[in-house]
Amino acid sequence: MTTMTWKLMGISHYYPKEETGARLTALDRVTFSQPYGKIVGIIGGKGAGKTTLAKLLLNELTPSEGLVLGQTEHPGQFELPPRKANERTGEAYVKQQLVQWGIAKKKLPELLATIQLFSELGDRFQQKLSHYSQEEKAQLAISLLLHVAPSVIYLNEPLLTVKEDFHIKVFLRLELLKNLGSSIWIETDTIKRIDRYCDQVVWLEFGQLQKHGDITEVLMSYYDYYFQIQRLSMPQQHQFWQEGYETQVEDMDESDELVQGEESVISEIEPATLLVKEEIPEVSGSADRPEESETVSRRHRQARPLTSSSPYWLLGVGGAILGSLLILTVIWGALNAKARTPLPLTGAASSVQPKESQTVSFSSAAPMMISQPAHEASVSAIPLPDVAKSDLTHVVTSGETLEQIASVYGVSVSDLQAVNQSTDPTIYAGETLALPQGAQKLVSSSESVSDVALPSTSEVPENQHIVTQGDTLYSIARRYGVDVMAIQQANALQTEQLTIGQTLRLP
Numbered sequence: 223m224t225t226m227t228w229k230l231m232g233i234s235h236y237y238p239k240e241e242t243g244a245r246l247t248a249l250d251r252v253t254f255s256q257p258y259g260k261i262v263g264i265i266g267g268k269g270a271g272k273t274t275l276a277k278l279l280l281n282e283l284t285p286s287e288g289l290v291l292g293q294t295e296h297p298g299q300f301e302l303p304p305r306k307a308n309e310r311t312g313e314a315y316v317k318q319q320l321v322q323w324g325i326a327k328k329k330l331p332e333l334l335a336t337i338q339l340f341s342e343l344g345d346r347f348q349q350k351l352s353h354y355s356q357e358e359k360a361q362l363a364i365s366l367l368l369h370v371a372p373s374v375i376y377l378n379e380p381l382l383t384v385k386e387d388f389h390i391k392v393f394l395r396l397e398l399l400k401n402l403g404s405s406i407w408i409e410t411d412t413i414k415r416i417d418r419y420c421d422q423v424v425w426l427e428f429g430q431l432q433k434h435g436d437i438t439e440v441l442m443s444y445y446d447y448y449f450q451i452q453r454l455s456m457p458q459q460h461q462f463w464q465e466g467y468e469t470q471v472e473d474m475d476e477s478d479e480l481v482q483g484e485e486s487v488i489s490e491i492e493p494a495t496l497l498v499k500e501e502i503p504e505v506s507g508s509a510d511r512p513e514e515s516e517t518v519s520r521r522h523r524q525a526r527p528l529t530s531s532s533p534y535w536l537l538g539v540g541g542a543i544l545g546s547l548l549i550l551t552v553i554w555g556a557l558n559a560k561a562r563t564p565l566p567l568t569g570a571a572s573s574v575q576p577k578e579s580q581t582v583s584f585s586s587a588a589p590m591m592i593s594q595p596a597h598e599a600s601v602s603a604i605p606l607p608d609v610a611k612s613d614l615t616h617v618v619t620s621g622e623t624l625e626q627i628a629s630v631y632g633v634s635v636s637d638l639q640a641v642n643q644s645t646d647p648t649i650y651a652g653e654t655l656a657l658p659q660g661a662q663k664l665v666s667s668s669e670s671v672s673d674v675a676l677p678s679t680s681e682v683p684e685n686q687h688i689v690t691q692g693d694t695l696y697s698i699a700r701r702y703g704v705d706v707m708a709i710q711q712a713n714a715l716q717t718e719q720l721t722i723g724q725t726l727r728l729p
């Protein structure tokens with residue numbers, strides 16, 4: 223079995239923007255290593271750099287800066303048969319491709335029969351491609367690719383056009399090839415597939431590597447990131463995507479002076495998932511960090527003002543991203559089909575206050591019109607239970623979160639919200655919060671919540687879980703292989719918020 227490993231070291235790739243003389247950074251100093259023998263998902267918003275990364279892996283592009291190690295001479299890319307092949311039969315097309323792949327002549331009949339069988343095309347295999355549906359073409363192309371067994375395989379969106387049971391078969395075959403040492407890359411917006419089939423994920427946004435690693439950890443940050451964006455008002459979301467795009471565009475004639483005085487939405491997103499971050503992203507290998515380059519100053523440039531001449535396609539980008547957000551919401555909803563508040567924001571991000579709902583219609587490029595952030599609709603549907611107040615109150619200090627305060631007083635976040643008759647997870651410095659009966663100051667709010675003594679795992683009964691820092695309902699559900707909603711029901715949780723030290727009954 224091969225023990226090859228990819229090493230991407232400080233990969234930057236620039237595209238010239240000929241009309242303006244600027245250049246666009248499609249990938250910005252991306253560094254990670256990835257062993258072969260894994261199925262890796264590539265995710266990220268529109269224009270994140272996914273395709274550019276794939277082209278580098280497939281040897282179709284040479285990076286502007288940095289080094290890629292690990293490419294093979296004949297990577298296998300999933301490609302639908304081109305239109306010019308329409309007059310050939312499926313069989314003739316496959317045969318010609320196999321010959322191009324260098325398959326020995328005497329092996330062709332057996333391989334053709336295997337591919338026909340796998341493709342489920344039956345007699346259509348001998349018919350002209352012009353009679354094939356898009357789905358049949360996809361079945362043919364995937365079957366071909368999976369049977370030439372290249373050591374690098376790249377699949378993208380057209381794979382989604384095949385029916386679900388075919389899909390399962392494809393991924394079973396990919397598992398086999400992976401175990402033989404192939405490096406398999408899948409670019410898709412369908413996070414469900416990443417979650418189900420991939421071992422690892424590379425997550426890009428605006429050309430920068432956000433995270434690379436095991437799916438659970440990366441997807442959790444990904445969900446948190448998109449939930450935070452979703453909490454912004456529609457104009458803020460639009461501004462967010464525009465600012466992100468602008469960090470990628472560098473006017474080659476312009477000095478790198480900062481634009482002062484603009485409020486930046488991008489800088490208010492959760493520090494853990496900041497797009498403009500200094501540290502090198504997590505790597506699973508030992509790639510060295512490249513030297514700081516002139517791109518640092520560009521990455522720190524603040525947003526330019528929104529102008530009426532903003533590129534129209536950005537509206538489409540925003541719309542498409544919102545489409546993806548809705549897909550995420552649906553997936554999340556499937557896990558937890560119940561009205562709820564969104565994940566809490568912490569730190570700087572909690573200063574991003576959701577605005578009143580606003581109707582913003584996007585250009586026709588946008589997949590849909592959203593008149594209200596989804597969470598606002600669900601928040602108003604949650605009846606707050608009656609919870610008795612204690613005599614204590616708490617004045618919020620800068621940087622505090624509801625979870626921290628709940629933890630400090632040994633109460634649940636939902637009780638804290640109930641006595642304050644608010645489902646809004648955003649709190650403001652100086653605000654006085656009522657505290658529920660039974661509240662008792664357990665630790666000083668200046669102490670870290672992680673300092674609160676928790677029972678050791680050996681003391682925790684088997685059917686219980688004590689919430690620790692970083693736990694979410696989603697991570698706990700995955701860990702114990704149970705449903706998020708089942709945990710909520712077993713513990714009568716009104717929201718997804720958890721408190722460090724909280725004991726959860728496991729269903």
Ligand SMILES: Nc1ncnc2c1ncn2[C@@H]1O[C@H](COP(=O)(O)OP(=O)(O)OP(=O)(O)O)[C@@H](O)[C@H]1O
Binds near residue numbers: 237248268270271275
């Ligand atoms: N040939 C090119 N010339 C100029 N800009 C390009 C070119 N190819 C890609 N770009 C730009 O580079 C950025 C990254 O593009 P890329 O296609 O890698 O992203 P992506 O994540 O695959 O996006 P999408 O999901 O929209 O396909 C985008 O802003 C895109 O417009």
